[in-house]
Amino acid sequence: MTINLKQTLSSTSYLSTRRSHPPIFLVIMAAIVALGMALPLVYLVIRAMGIGLAPFIALISRPRTIQVFFNSIGMAFFVTLLSALIAIPLAFLIVRTNLPGRRFWSVVTTLPLAIPTYVGSFALLAFAGPRGSMIQILLEPFGVQRLPSIYGWAGVIIATTLFSYPYILLTVRSSLQGMDPAMEEVSRVLGYTPYQTFWRVTLPQLRPAIAAGSLLVSLYALQDFGTPALMRFESFTYVIFLQYRTSFDRSMAAALSLVLIALVGLILLLEYRARSRAAYYSRGSASQHQQPLIPLGRWTWLALGFCILITLFSLVMPLGVLFFWLGRGLRVGQNPIELITMMLPAAYNSIYSSGLAAIISTLFALPIAILAVRFPSRLTATLERTSYIGFGMPGIVVSLSLVFFGANYVPWLYQQLPMLIFAYLVLFIPQAVGTLRGSLLQVSPSLEESARILGRTPWQTLRQVTLPLVRPGVISGAMLIFLTSIKELPATLLLSPIGFRTLATQIWQATAESVAFTQASVAALMMLFVSTLATLIILSQERRIKNAQPSLTQLED
């Protein structure tokens, strides 16, 4: 008679208790975030109730509105597709192969996320616009008077993809790093080629990571306004903005935003379906040895070429344009040292607020991810879904909702730094939730169960077992939030303390009404510099953690 240990264990009351009672501190933290997410929704519902139903119906049934709505969906789809096509091979090359300079590519392929859309799109136009752009000027001796217009679909898809593909790259990277290599090794032993192994074993395991990253890219593409505006692409957010800019009709804008949220809900549903219910952790012993890198051989040049191409367009091109503007300003006699010194307080504020946002948001994302993965239920799933609402909405909408609640209900906190950090949390927390979920899915629950059986409390289990194992997700999440907070604009303009400048607001200041491109380029370059430093620091943490992976034996300490 064989004793099935698993069956015995599952019949103990411990496990059934664990399934229905998540630790209370997790629930409290998650509830706080849920409250935060609810605020923009409540605001939108309150505002939307002020519209006349007839004008609203008239507006959304206009052929133009409907066309614009589907334009947005199409744009988001193509951006996501293109981003996945770029990010997945890149991630694989960086993590699994012997690509030369992997650490370098790690950093430079993440950095495009640090480039704000309003800078990136502007740079793309200065580089590849139909006339007077760098490419056209280069080709003019060959008789090229005008390039094909980059405006419209092409421009918006290219510009959005170039600066948001790192979302998928980061989630896939951390998933690859946490994957148990045993399955791939088994596949090779069974006779499959590396190519087949990739398609049949690796890629399916990457599904949650790809889905999480694609979710972020599609939501980002939907709510972005800067790129479609510059590229003359009429997106649905454009219609919302028109309400603010032209008719000053906040009610109509709120009603339209609710339509956008319905769309976000639909996409969330799609992503949920895309995740299979399969287990992504290994059921055997967790093998933590370093996986041998796949030698590229004669493919090395092709791989390098691919990396160089992507980096050229997503990083070198905007940098080049920024330096060009800087150079132009220097020629006219502007003093770079003076400009940099002027920007230093803004740089400090940027680092401070984004750093705080990254720490606090990741902290609060942990309970949500843990609840969603370890204690799946309707409630926790809803909680995780609603965290995406802030991310899928235009920044101005979230900002105004916090203005409404802040000024009227917590005036002592209004326009103080904590409220700004809270705004960043509401806007960006799903980035951390996604990466944490991805990492957590790769941790076998039996490790945590063993810890509980050995006598650890839930809090100790969290600290000693779960957290160390989800470090890749924590790191990716914190980095994402830092990079996106530092370039955030609408919430910073409205909710930061008066006089609190950040590099993002300085860039905006220099280009909105005034024409100080040199100033803008200095601020943008400083922002990139700070982001690069942060990425380097955070990625170096990754390396140290890899060398100090916890093993089962350490649980007995």
Next chain:
Amino acid sequence: MKRRKVISLIGLAIATSAISIACGQQQTTIDPTATNGTTGATLVVYSGRAEDLIGPMFQRFQAETGIQVNVRYGDTAELAATILEEGQNSPADIYFAQDAGALGALQREGRTRPIPETLLNQVDPRFRSREGQWIGITGRARVFNYNTDLLSSDQVPNSIWEITQPEWSGRIGWAPTNGSFQSFVTALRKHEGEERAREWVEAMQANNPQVYRNNTTLVEALGRGEVDLGLTNNYYLFRFKAEDPNFPVSYHYPTGDVGSMINIAGVAIIDSTDQPEAAYAFIEFMLSPEAQQHFAQGNSEYPLIDGIQPPDGQIPIAQINPPDIDLSDLEDLEGTLELLRSAGVL
């Protein structure tokens, strides 16, 4: 294991202290102290105007009167929405807008406070609210900007009707979401009638105009030669020239049509202010010859009080003859928006 414990404890301590520092940080906004007299008071200004252009004036005001000025810079429309969402708890005392439409929106929602007659009378009635709820500080004229490499000065059209001709197809740029453009269309409707205005808008729309999101991007594109001619405000060009003296764009005032000066940058006092006296002093300063001179010479904007030299190289105010429209007349703005929407422009 122990070292990791120490590190995580330190990290937790840092995080906690960072949070508590952030919560305890003194913010630099208003501290409503003085109710009598204006020295020592603090004014909170929400400014849709850029810091480069208006900041020096705020500082000079602060230096001369001793009234502290705390400014929140942002987008004109977003700041208006913010003031409306804040309600009576708004910290704002003054709202400085880039166009009259935003000021009118605040007036319509009842968030403005009447400005004293003495201040209102310094400015022509065309450039302030009829109900005295806001006042223009400087004017901006509509103008053609054109690329000098692509068009010579005699090729530049003289009238807005010329650019609806087929030969200009695809060569004209505009920024229809811009408040000044909408005011221009409103003036067209008032001056030439609804039919003519609709005719012009539809003819332009059929002529493949290149759409830009604001005047800055439009003029920047003009510099690259992406379009030959643009409909914009007068002062952008001079800022571009300051960054790059060889900027290949020049200006031309269309004649004989709807007039040139169409929009104003102006100020409204927010109804929830607790510093009305300081607010009046602020407006008085902005309308003073010193400030108006700075706007004209430094920013190339049109001064709105009498006796100030217009910006260099611009047509004097006397020759500009805008029609008599109330810039904040919202029925007018709504009508314009309706026209632009139905023509497919917006």
